[in-house]
Amino acid sequence: MSLQEQACTFYLEDRMYALDVQQVQEVTKSLPITPIPLAPSYVKGLINLRGQIAVSIDLREMFGLPKQENTELTNTIVCRTDGILMAFPVDRVGDVVENDYNNFENTPETVEPKIAQFMKGVFKSQHNILSMLDIESILKCLDLNGKALASEA
Numbered sequence: 001m002s003l004q005e006q007a008c009t010f011y012l013e014d015r016m017y018a019l020d021v022q023q024v025q026e027v028t029k030s031l032p033i034t035p036i037p038l039a040p041s042y043v044k045g046l047i048n049l050r051g052q053i054a055v056s057i058d059l060r061e062m063f064g065l066p067k068q069e070n071t072e073l074t075n076t077i078v079c080r081t082d083g084i085l086m087a088f089p090v091d092r093v094g095d096v097v098e099n100d101y102n103n104f105e106n107t108p109e110t111v112e113p114k115i116a117q118f119m120k121g122v123f124k125s126q127h128n129i130l131s132m133l134d135i136e137s138i139l140k141c142l143d144l145n146g147k148a149l150a151s152e153a
Helices: 135-152
Strands: 004-012 015-020 024-029 043-049 052-057 075-081 084-090 092-100 119-124 129-133
Touching: 004 075, 004 084, 004 129, 015 092, 043 084, 052 135, 075 092, 075 135, 084 135, 092 129
Parallel strands: 015 129, 052 084
Antiparallel strands: 004 015, 004 092, 024 075, 043 052, 075 084, 119 129
């Protein structure tokens, strides 16, 4: 018996990443961001999502990828973990896919450490490699500031 996991896929540059679909609350277009003074540079600010406050986190910056300005065409994936909402602007949203854990492998050593620290591992198929991100490790990167930012707003 194989275990399956559904994942919401998205792209940064030409690389496909995924988040556990159970942690994804919604996908939305770009929303206005209120900057947070003294926040780390990858924390872009707070988003008001129909009365819920989400911390906008720039994965491109965290991963050391070139900057790209958000436009009205930018999609944002909103995730919830430990009662905190995080919003991730992405280049393009993909599909929801079902992955078989028989095809799951640890993060390859060839992945840059800046990215590998935020990954659970990869799902390999005949056609591609899907990098599964770990939302909890991203949340830990925010440390207590991230929790304070989300709860004070």
